[in-house]
Amino acid sequence: xxxxxxxxxxxxxxxxxxxxxxxxxxxxxxxxxxxxxxxxxxxxxxxxxxxxxxxxxxxxxxxxxxxxxxxxxxxxxxxxxxxxxxxxxxxxxxxxxxxxxxxxxxxxxxxxxxxxxxxxxxxxxxxxxxxxxxxxxxxxxxxxxxxxxxxxxxxxxxxxxxxxxxxxxxxxxxxxxxxxxxxxxxxxxxxxxxxxxxxxxxxxxxxxxxxxxxxxxxxxxxxxxxxxxxxxxxxxxxxxxxxxxx
Amino acid sequence: xxxxxxxxxxxxxxxxxxxxxxxxxxxxxxxxxxxxxxxxxxxxxxxxxxxxxxxxxxxxxxxxxxxxxxxxxxxxxxxxxxxxxxxxxxxxxxxxxxxxxxxxxxxxxxxxxxxxxxxxxxxxxxxxxxxxxxxxxxxxxxxxxxxxxxxxxxxxxxxxxxxxxxxxxxxxxxxxxxxxxxxxxxxxxxxxxxxxxxxxxxxxxxxxxxxxxxxxxxxxxxxxxxxxxxxxxxxxxxxxxxxxxxxxxxxxxxxxxxxxxxxxxxxxxxxxxxxxxxxxxxxxxxxxxxxxxxxxxxxxxxxxxxxxxxxxxxxxxxxxxxxxxxxxxxxxxxxxxxxxxxxxxxxxxxxxxxxxxxxxxxxxxxxxxxxx
Numbered sequence: 156x157x158x159x160x161x162x163x164x165x166x167x168x169x170x171x172x173x174x175x176x177x178x179x180x181x182x183x184x185x186x187x188x189x190x191x192x193x194x195x196x197x198x199x200x201x202x203x204x205x206x207x208x209x210x211x212x213x214x215x216x217x218x219x220x221x222x223x224x225x226x227x228x229x230x231x232x233x234x235x236x237x238x239x240x241x242x243x244x245x246x247x248x249x250x251x252x253x254x255x256x257x258x259x260x261x262x263x264x265x266x267x268x269x270x271x272x273x274x275x276x277x278x279x280x281x282x283x284x285x286x287x288x289x290x291x292x293x294x295x296x297x298x299x300x301x302x303x304x305x306x307x308x309x310x311x312x313x314x315x316x317x318x319x320x321x322x323x324x325x326x327x328x329x330x331x332x333x334x335x336x337x338x339x340x341x342x343x344x345x346x347x348x349x350x351x352x353x354x355x356x357x358x359x360x361x362x363x364x365x366x367x368x369x370x371x372x373x374x375x376x377x378x379x380x381x382x383x384x385x386x387x388x389x390x391x392x393x394x395x396x397x398x399x400x401x
Numbered sequence: 402x403x404x405x406x407x408x409x410x411x412x413x414x415x416x417x418x419x420x421x422x423x424x425x426x427x428x429x430x431x432x433x434x435x436x437x438x439x440x441x442x443x444x445x446x447x448x449x450x451x452x453x454x455x456x457x458x459x460x461x462x463x464x465x466x467x468x469x470x471x472x473x474x475x476x477x478x479x480x481x482x483x484x485x486x487x488x489x490x491x492x493x494x495x496x497x498x499x500x501x502x503x504x505x506x507x508x509x510x511x512x513x514x515x516x517x518x519x520x521x522x523x524x525x526x527x528x529x530x531x532x533x534x535x536x537x538x539x540x541x542x543x544x545x546x547x548x549x550x551x552x553x554x555x556x557x558x559x560x561x562x563x564x565x566x567x568x569x570x571x572x573x574x575x576x577x578x579x580x581x582x583x584x585x586x587x588x589x590x591x592x593x594x595x596x597x598x599x600x601x602x603x604x605x606x607x608x609x610x611x612x613x614x615x616x617x618x619x620x621x622x623x624x625x626x627x628x629x630x631x632x633x634x635x636x637x638x639x640x641x642x643x644x645x646x647x648x649x650x651x652x653x654x655x656x657x658x659x660x661x662x663x664x665x666x667x668x669x670x671x672x673x674x675x676x677x678x679x680x681x682x683x684x685x686x687x688x689x690x691x692x693x694x695x696x697x698x699x700x701x702x703x704x705x706x707x708x709x710x711x712x713x714x715x716x717x718x719x720x721x722x723x724x725x726x727x728x729x730x731x732x733x734x735x736x737x738x739x740x741x742x743x744x745x746x747x748x749x750x751x752x753x754x755x756x757x758x759x760x761x762x763x764x765x766x767x768x769x770x771x772x773x
Contacts (some may be wrong), residue, residue: 189480219771228688228768249692267770268684269406280404284691328689340771 163368171222174239174258174335176225181234183220183391194220195231195391202384204335207362207369209382217391219340220374225370227255228336239335256285258360260329262358264341266321268313275309275323281331292331299327304359319350326357337369338362344375355381405702408675416707420669423711424718425665430743431719432726433657436647438734440653443576444643445636446732447511450573452518453489453604454469454613455620456635458628464639465576466509468493468601471627476603480617481545484611488585489516492601494593495579499558500549508548508582509575510559516603522570522583537590538566540690541573543731544580559584559592574731576643661746668754672704676758680765687767696762700755708751715747716740 181198223229236243282292303323343351359381362369387395411625459469476488491513498508524537555566613631644650
């Protein structure tokens with residue numbers, strides 16, 4: 156699979172009712188005085204439905220900061236973050252949390268599973284956070300885990316799962332509330348190449364099938380085979396932003 | 402809250418230590434609570450056992466055990482007050498009790514006229530509800546060993562005067578250390594060498610149609626140099642005296658409060674350790690959209706689950722231990738509601754214990770989840 160082959164509807168082809176995610180003139184800094192570091196400078200990006208965007212760049216280039224801003228986990232010093240049309244920067248902390256819960260699913264490099272819970276219960280945590288367990292959420296959790304080939308591992312704790320299995324559980328958790336936006340931070344960095352490819356394929360399939368927005372931060376050049384857009388950051392600035400078919 | 406339960410059950414040793422700590426705290430609270438309640442009840446037991454609605458005592462008398470002498474004619478004066486149906490007398494004093502084997506012990510001798518009430522222990526003549534049997538005594542069953550009364554009747558001496566223990570009663574264990582011994586009023590007055598013109602308390606029964614409060618006020622006006630109390634007021638005065646002015650109640654209460662704080666410390670430490678161990682999971686929860694209330698609920702649930710299990714264990718071990726303790730502390734209260742009452746402080750303890758942890762978990766930066 157090549158970058159060109161996976162290209163789907165881009166930002167310019169936004170469909171009414173489709174999810175949207177964009178940042179405009181974003182500036183973020185850390186620290187004060189002499190220790191002040193600019194993490195992002197004048198970053199403007201738009202992500203479209205059905206598009207898996209890859210954000211690359213060297214360490215310290217601002218990738219994770221950008222992902223945190225997109226996921227409404229951090230606030231920018233200036234600029235706008237529009238999540239499905241809502242300006243996250245203008246919302247209170249409580250409303251931002253609600254916006255995140257309804258719209259954003261996260262996949263982390265370190266999986267971030269709950270060590271005391273089984274694979275099934277790890278997925279169900281998302282249902283509890285979203286308002287409570289229900290029969291439909293149980294059914295959906297089972298469907299997701301089965302579709303990821305984990306039907307025999309439902310009752311295993313994370314310590315009994317392989318890296319790839321853990322990441323599949325984490326993706327199932329992220330997908331349970333069916334968020335239109337999926338943000339993944341180095342989702343394959345802790346996996347071997349086979350497991351990494353498997354995870355990449357799962358994320359791509361979900362993005363395309365459900366017309367979600369997926370943003371993946373990675374150092375791994377193999378992701379370029381799956382991404383429909385590649386954004387490169389350096390020193391907090393966007394130095395490359397091109398669609399796979401460009 | 403599966404997450405809460407799994408978090409605490411995952412580390413079984415810590416969970417066991419926490420539960421044991423809470424159980425120990427519950428034990429202390431319930432045990433000391435039972436002692437406190439028993440002490441309070443014992444402090445007014447004699448007063449509560451009379452059927453007279455109003456008590457007349459010397460000015461400033463705080464409790465039954467430390468009376469002053471008043472004139473005997475107070476009873477006759479009281480009878481002239483409207484609303485008074487009858488009066489009776491009661492007296493008490495520490496006297497020397499010589500056991501059958503010759504050993505001597507100080508006891509609290511209580512002498513009451515039969516009209517003190519049907520529930521009040523007075524050695525009555527068989528078949529008579531009103532006549533006291535002369536030269537006879539009753540003891541509390543719990544004191545039979547310390548007074549060396551193996552069987553009744555048993556001949557003893559009170560202040561070197563012959564007397565005979567003819568029976569026993571229950572529920573009158575003295576909290577003072579010197580056992581209560583009951584006699585008819587005339588005998589008791591003789592044993593304690595009470596001057597014929599004096600008595601210690603006059604008990605007033607109120608006539609039908611009158612109220613204790615009204616009669617009490619009328620008596621107080623008529624007897625301005627004495628204290629007149631309704632029975633409940635005098636019982637409360639006695640309890641409050643023993644609790645607050647002797648330091649005994651305070652000591653017991655402090656032990657109970659200490660139990661609360663021991664539990665608080667244990668649950669706080671355990672909940673905090675569990676929270677810090679799982680701090681990144683709380684960051685994950687925040688990142689995936691958990692509200693602050695959700696985070697609070699997880700931590701509160703953890704704390705309260707430990708509390709409920711520890712409480713159940715604590716109550717289980719306290720029951721038999723209170724029963725065992727009643728051998729040496731006969732007046733200890735053996736009521737199950739004391740244990741039930743401890744559930745409230747246990748939950749409060751758990752809620753307080755989780756406050757610091759909640760604060761820590763809420764302050765964690767959700768963006769932390771991106772750091773591998």
